[in-house]
Amino acid sequence: MSIEIRKLHFSYGDHEVLRNLDLRIEPAEVLSILGPNGAGKTTLLKIIVGLAKPASGSIVYDDLPQERLNLRQLAQLMGYVPQMITPAFDFRVIDYVVTGVAPHIGTFERPGKTHYDKAMRAIEEMHIVHLAEKSYMQISDGERQLVSIARVLAQEPSYILMDEPTSHLDYGNQLRVLQIIRRLSESGFGIVFTTHNPDNPLLLGGKTAIINRRGELFYGNSLELIREDVLSELYGIRLTVTSEVSTGRSICYMPSLAE
């Protein structure tokens, strides 16, 4: 029961984005993906969920190669939370969240009471009950991000892949999403998410994959992999990772604004 990525290559035209990449995603585990802008983090997620085709390499889900699964089976196995959602039409939040059950019901079937109940539980889990009846177009980007996570909970896949799930969130909601990520992984979901904040994997532990500007991937335990020298080289600036005595964990900070 795992997702295995072997010898993956991906390029946009002549520009090689991902280079000979190997990665394993396990159930009940959190995998954080760090990397500078344009390194191919989103591309990697899209390839894993089947939205983009790699130039070469294979993706195997529980011993089944990706080509052998249809979209519905993929959607039962994996849920995807995109970074940005731009709605074209107005829906109630609850009607949007309930679409998460789509891969579990028939083509001509519509969601019934049990599905709406499931959607409501997901909304409660995200602490956004006050948004349930609101119009999806009139809430903020950050609120939409929480709504989008609620939908993936209603989808109940084995793995959840999130593209910068904390990017539009305020401080309180960032922490809340990290707590949800931990709770979900503890209850058996495999979680993969991209982030620009090294403190997220430092807080969550688990595994981290770092993609650098050359499209190479480094993989290891978060607490061992995220070191000062690695991060400073990755982002091309001097960064400090220190152990915070009062909390007993490491934090990453920018030491000064001086050149």
Next chain:
Amino acid sequence: MSNSKYATLMLGITVLLALMVLTALCLGRYSINPIDVWNVLKAKLVGEATPDEAMHNILFLVRLPRVAASLLIGAALSLSGAIYQSIFRNPLISPDFIGVSSGASVGASAAIVMGLSLQTVQLFAFTGGVLAVLLAASIPKLMRNSSNLMLVLSGIIISGFMDAIIGILRFTSRESDQLAAIVFWQMGSLAKLDTAQLFSITPPILAALILMIALSWRINILSFGEQEAKTLGLNVTRLRTLAILCASLMTACAVCVSGKIGWIGLIIPHFGRLIGGSDNTKLMPLTALLGGAFMLLIDTLARTLTSAEIPLSILTGLMSAPFFVWLLSRNRLKVL
């Protein structure tokens, strides 16, 4: 909108529509009072001898087919508008704005100029409509620009091109009856409705309508965007192709009988969203009813306002353009 509110709304519109149908049956050059209409209809229903032969003929040979055609065509055009808007994620398009109506008119006109049969006219109209929508959808792809504006622009280009072809057909047709038929095609009218035509478009329109309403929840998901729909397990290509075919079939059938009628496919779905929300499971049936009602109103006005029949596009344009400006000014359409 809650389910009970929606049920009340649909019931209200249905009752209103029934009254409109009765009124439309009464009105005309030879006006019949509602009680006589009722008696003639009842006699037919229970199989008794008709109380008045002349009234019976007017109702069953002229007015009833025309009312039925209005309802059917209004529903078909409005519903296809709602479908195109959803699958292209673009509230600014409609069968006439994206070139389908023009394409269908070209197909139908060409078949008429060639003197082909009724079924062939329909087939040509359908082919023309589908070709136009495929062309309109492929221009943004060629330009690598998938903005709402680009698709609207592309629809204008295709419509303009198709209208030019109709112009050529019109310019080259020598016989005056062909010419009249093509002019009629450009402005829309039910004055020359033929019951055989009505019977031939009813099954395809109803089949497409039922299939689309059955799939309306999936079409909601498609309206969130291709990537979201795929990650929810939808076969996007198949569903979108089916939706385009159904919407184009409905438009082409409508165009075959009534010619090109502008605006209705754009504003009725918007009006539906305004009163019932964007959820297609509710919007599609609502739009079909509203479209039928609007078309019935327009056609009844067209045949009763003056002694000559007024082309339908004139009336829909006069009524819809101000409504659309009002919609834009309410800022309900933040799309470009």
